[in-house]
Amino acid sequence: MVAFVLFSIRRAWQGFWRNALMSLAATLTMVLMLTLLAGFFVLQNVLLASLTFVEQKVEVVAYVQNTATQDQVNALVAKVQAMPEVASVQFVSRDQALANFRQTLAAQGRPDLTTSLDQNPLYASVNVKLRDPSQLSAVVSAIGDQPIVRSVINIQALVDRVLTFTSVVRSAGIAILGIVGVIVLFIIVNTIRLAVVARAEEIEIMRLVGASDAFIRWPFVFEGALVGLLGAMITLGLLLLASQPLSQAMVSFFNVLPIELGSVGRDTTALVLGTGVGLGVLGAWVSVRTYLIR
Amino acid sequence: MTSPETASPSLFGRLAGRSRPVRTSHDVVVLHDVTKRYPNGRMALRDVDLVVPEGDFVFLVGPSGAGKSTLMRLLIRDELATQGHVVVDGDDLARLRRRAVPRVRRKIGVVFQDFKLLPRKTVWENVAFALEVTGTPRAKIRPAVDRVIALVGLTAQAAQIPTQLSGGEQQRTAIARALVHDPRIIIADEPTGNLDPVISWEIIQLLLRINELGVTILMATHDAEVVTALRKRVVALEEGRVIRDELGAAYHRED
Numbered sequence: 201m202v203a204f205v206l207f208s209i210r211r212a213w214q215g216f217w218r219n220a221l222m223s224l225a226a227t228l229t230m231v232l233m234l235t236l237l238a239g240f241f242v243l244q245n246v247l248l249a250s251l252t253f254v255e256q257k258v259e260v261v262a263y264v265q266n267t268a269t270q271d272q273v274n275a276l277v278a279k280v281q282a283m284p285e286v287a288s289v290q291f292v293s294r295d296q297a298l299a300n301f302r303q304t305l306a307a308q309g310r311p312d313l314t315t316s317l318d319q320n321p322l323y324a325s326v327n328v329k330l331r332d333p334s335q336l337s338a339v340v341s342a343i344g345d346q347p348i349v350r351s352v353i354n355i356q357a358l359v360d361r362v363l364t365f366t367s368v369v370r371s372a373g374i375a376i377l378g379i380v381g382v383i384v385l386f387i388i389v390n391t392i393r394l395a396v397v398a399r400a401e402e403i404e405i406m407r408l409v410g411a412s413d414a415f416i417r418w419p420f421v422f423e424g425a426l427v428g429l430l431g432a433m434i435t436l437g438l439l440l441l442a443s444q445p446l447s448q449a450m451v452s453f454f455n456v457l458p459i460e461l462g463s464v465g466r467d468t469t470a471l472v473l474g475t476g477v478g479l480g481v482l483g484a485w486v487s488v489r490t491y492l493i494r
Numbered sequence: 495m496t497s498p499e500t501a502s503p504s505l506f507g508r509l510a511g512r513s514r515p516v517r518t519s520h521d522v523v524v525l526h527d528v529t530k531r532y533p534n535g536r537m538a539l540r541d542v543d544l545v546v547p548e549g550d551f552v553f554l555v556g557p558s559g560a561g562k563s564t565l566m567r568l569l570i571r572d573e574l575a576t577q578g579h580v581v582v583d584g585d586d587l588a589r590l591r592r593r594a595v596p597r598v599r600r601k602i603g604v605v606f607q608d609f610k611l612l613p614r615k616t617v618w619e620n621v622a623f624a625l626e627v628t629g630t631p632r633a634k635i636r637p638a639v640d641r642v643i644a645l646v647g648l649t650a651q652a653a654q655i656p657t658q659l660s661g662g663e664q665q666r667t668a669i670a671r672a673l674v675h676d677p678r679i680i681i682a683d684e685p686t687g688n689l690d691p692v693i694s695w696e697i698i699q700l701l702l703r704i705n706e707l708g709v710t711i712l713m714a715t716h717d718a719e720v721v722t723a724l725r726k727r728v729v730a731l732e733e734g735r736v737i738r739d740e741l742g743a744a745y746h747r748e749d
Contacts, residue, residue: 203629203631204629207626207629218614401610401612402612404610405610405612405623405624406627407599408570408599408604408610409599409600409623409624409627409628409671409675410596410597410598410599410600410602410624410628410675411596411627411628412593412596412628412629413592413593413596415627415628415629416627
């Protein structure tokens with residue numbers, strides 16, 4: 201058994217180098233396809249992260265009557281906090297609201313006209329972040345019924361549009377990733393098949409001299425795995441080289457998009473390695489099968 | 495037409511005893527009522543009966559498309575007979591489990607017109623390849639390969655690759671490879687088809703010597719001169735049928 205595995209690995213290694221050009225072509229195709237796949241995968245993840253970011257921006261803003269006492273406000277905040285749809289609640293007092301507004305004006309470089317006012321024209325507000333933006337209307341109506349709430353900004357139509365858009369983008373992303381995956385599968389399997397077919401004569405001789413199926417198959421399977429592994433490593437190397445400048449470009453392009461991409465690197469590595477080795481093995485397996493004993 | 499019965503009394507005995515089981519230990523090849531129809535409907539062999547006792551030297555003759563190659567492919571179980579039995583060294587190939595096929599193939603050495611050598615391996619490696627891919631321990635490979643290479647007279651050329659060899663030397667390499675498993679029978683499909691007459695004779699002489707060592711030889715050929723000169727057993731195929739099976743015969747029918 202050990203001798204057989206060693207034999208297969210040695211033959212795979214020999215086969216790889218004796219047909220160096222073919223192996224190189226297969227490996228480069230593998231790199232190209234894996235890069236394509238990984239590219240789409242990362243893109244998909246960035247897209248999903250940005251969509252989540254956009255959805256998190258959905259906020260219910262309820263303006264509070266100026267006559268409301270601090271106790272009433274606290275009661276409202278506590279009540280809203282208790283709602284299961286609510287992620288977090290923040291109370292913005294009138295002074296704070298004015299400060300925020302002034303900051304925004306300053307940031308935009310516009311003159312601050314509020315100083316000419318003799319009193320603060322802004323209302324205090326309760327800003328509610330939702331766990332799920334599709335729960336917007338329920339939360340809006342619940343808060344709007346409260347006596348101390350003056351008005352609730354209704355952004356239902358906008359939120360609906362955002363939600364439709366994000367769900368379309370999500371499905372399209374998954375569909376495109378699936379299509380790219382199938383294309384990658386066929387091209388890699390076909391490339392490995394070419395490498396195997398190029399050695400049809402060798403396989404024929406093996407059969408004629410009485411080699412068992414295992415002795416014919418496994419060296420090619422190991423060789424397919426070798427091509428897959430090598431292709432995956434080169435792809436990961438390229439991605440690693442490209443990731444730093446790319447993410448910097450993204451950050452400057454989107455003007456600081458606070459996206460959480462912690463697990464993407466690990467997932468991409470697993471995807472590239474798994475797809476590469478898996479398809480190399482699969483391609484070799486189905487290609488050699490044609491030549492085995494009928 | 496000379497029937498097999500008159501040509502060979504011993505053969506007559508075997509064919510007459512059809513009722514007894516086809517497994518016989520001293521017949522290396524037994525074909526019994528074998529018909530082969532390919533999926534495209536072409537009938538390659540019809541009702542072929544052929545018994546080759548151990549140690550025989552048989553020429554298989556007939557025009558192209560007569561079924562010679564199909565017969566050889568049936569023997570190495572590259573194809574299965576549509577009807578009838580094909581028995582090689584006691585194994586009925588139709589009943590053979592897939593896993594057992596390689597074991598039977600090791601009892602058959604095959605030699606082809608186009609040699610089928612691996613171009614990047616040396617003579618020695620080409621012969622050793624047959625043992626390596628059948629899981630022979632390395633310690634046993636060296637002496638076995640050295641022995642058959644000496645037998646075919648290629649010891650001096652052992653380190654050369656096929657393109658450095660003449661056609662005759664390439665065919666000797668192929669014969670050495672066919673011999674290295676110590677087969678019961680050598681099946682040679684037009685082994686001299688690519689060689690000039692002088693070299694052809696050398697190959698034939700080699701096959702005769704191997705035959706003298708006890709290996710059964712079944713050789714398909716178009717070489718009338720060789721067949722007629724050697725006066726061995728001749729089996730003639732035409733349109734898939736055995737039309738002649740004679741001992742000590744010529745390439746063409748003589749009566």
